[in-house]
Amino acid sequence: MATQPLKLYQVGTFAVGNRLLSPDERTVQAGLERSNALTSGHRACQGCGEALGARYVLDAAMRATEGRLIAANATGCLEVFSTPYPESSWQLPWIHSLFANAPAVASGIAAALRVKGRSDIRVIGQGGDGGTMDIGFACLSGMFERGDDVLYVCYDNEAYMNTGVQRSSATPPAARTATTKPVGEEPGNVFGQGKSAPLIAMAHEIPYVATATVADLHDLEAKVERAMEVHGARYLHVFVPCPLGWGSAASDTIRIARLAKESGLFPVFEAEHGEVVNVSKIRRQVPVEEYLRPQKRFAHLFGDPPRTDVIAEIQAHADRNIRRFGLLDEGAED
Ligand SMILES: Cc1ncc(C[n+]2csc(CCOP(=O)(O)OP(=O)(O)O)c2C)c(N)n1
Numbered sequence: 001m002a003t004q005p006l007k008l009y010q011v012g013t014f015a016v017g018n019r020l021l022s023p024d025e026r027t028v029q030a031g032l033e034r035s036n037a038l039t040s041g042h043r044a045c046q047g048c049g050e051a052l053g054a055r056y057v058l059d060a061a062m063r064a065t066e067g068r069l070i071a072a073n074a075t076g077c078l079e080v081f082s083t084p085y086p087e088s089s090w091q092l093p094w095i096h097s098l099f100a101n102a103p104a105v106a107s108g109i110a111a112a113l114r115v116k117g118r119s120d121i122r123v124i125g126q127g128g129d130g131g132t133m134d135i136g137f138a139c140l141s142g143m144f145e146r147g148d149d150v151l152y153v154c155y156d157n158e159a160y161m162n163t164g165v166q167r168s169s170a171t172p173p174a175a176r177t178a179t180t181k182p183v184g185e186e187p188g189n190v191f192g193q194g195k196s197a198p199l200i201a202m203a204h205e206i207p208y209v210a211t212a213t214v215a216d217l218h219d220l221e222a223k224v225e226r227a228m229e230v231h232g233a234r235y236l237h238v239f240v241p242c243p244l245g246w247g248s249a250a251s252d253t254i255r256i257a258r259l260a261k262e263s264g265l266f267p268v269f270e271a272e273h274g275e276v277v278n279v280s281k282i283r284r285q286v287p288v289e290e291y292l293r294p295q296k297r298f299a300h301l302f303g304d305p306p307r308t309d310v311i312a313e314i315q316a317h318a319d320r321n322i323r324r325f326g327l328l329d330e331g332a333e334d
């Protein structure tokens with residue numbers, strides 16, 4: 001009799017999944033010895049994907065480096081909500097750079113450690129999509145091209161949230177921001193602009209590039225741990241919903257991140273030296289409408305009459321991602 005491979009899919013949080021795993025496979029957060037790198041006292045909004053993502057990233061990196069880690073942080077929500085003067089929520093050596101130069105500051109720390117012969121201490125640079133993909137982009141490309149021994153993490157909430165939700169080059173088409181208002185026929189942010197930072201990072205042929213979302217925190221931790229096994233320039237791009245800027249419910253952060261992946265709008269993958277080596281498959285493709293509807297930044301698409309033309313364009317974009325990255329799990333059973 002032919003045997004059918006058994007496929008298990010995680011659909012909720014990892015609280016249950018952890019109990020089913022052996023202790024050494026459980027999440028970093030499930031361990032009592034977690035470092036709590038980003039701890040109490042920060043002032044992130046309720047449901048902030050960036051705060052959640054950063055905590056998982058830093059704790060996983062702390063575990064991977066046995067606590068020998070330094071972080072450089074660009075200006076942005078993550079920096080502002082975590083360090084209201086004179087306090088700090090960070091439980092590791094952490095430096096606030098400028099908005100534009102977190103990758104360069106991280107590179108400098110890595111260079112200083114090399115001169116001191118401290119190869120045991122590792123470095124993370126981090127920032128939002130604006131700090132990473134717009135104003136800090138030259139520093140990031142330089143860091144990649146020189147092969148500096150830094151893991152750079154971009155927390156992508158698709159706009160400049162800290163200063164009041166202005167558009168960035170990561171803002172998706174048709175999204176409403178303070179600087180891309182839907183007026184008349186204009187559907188919010190324009191189509192055909194912006195950039196894919198992970199693909200540009202891959203073009204530098206650095207040893208490791210990965211994307212992740214806060215819907216799959218175990219996957220996020222695993223990618224940080226994998227990145228820390230490698231030396232040289234590495235890049236991790238984390239999709240982090242922002243309830244304030246997106247007009248979504250605080251309780252929907254994880255669901256919206258999952259829908260971004262399951263619709264194909266945010267491909268989740270790993271690449272080594274410029275080649276995709278692993279993709280997180282979509283079991284059942286979700287129409288983009290399911291992802292767009294719970295977010296007020298897309299509310300103008302569902303007025304009377306609805307902008308079916310714009311929604312179709314967004315759907316075409318998701319379908320293109322699915323083809324390009326081979327995201328559909330063809331063998332999945334319902
Ligand atoms: C040179 C410079 N220009 C502008 C600013 C103002 N500023 C600070 S944070 C920020 C936006 C940050 O956006 P992003 O990097 O996406 O992080 P988020 O707040 O969304 O997490 C801006 C415009 C600044 N600090 N320095």
Ligand code: SF4
Nearest residue numbers: 044045048077242244
């Ligand atoms: S504005 Fe967005 S990114 Fe900033 S703290 Fe609030 S939810 Fe987080």
Ligand SMILES: [Mg+2]
Nearest residue numbers: 128129159161
């Ligand atoms: Mg941002």
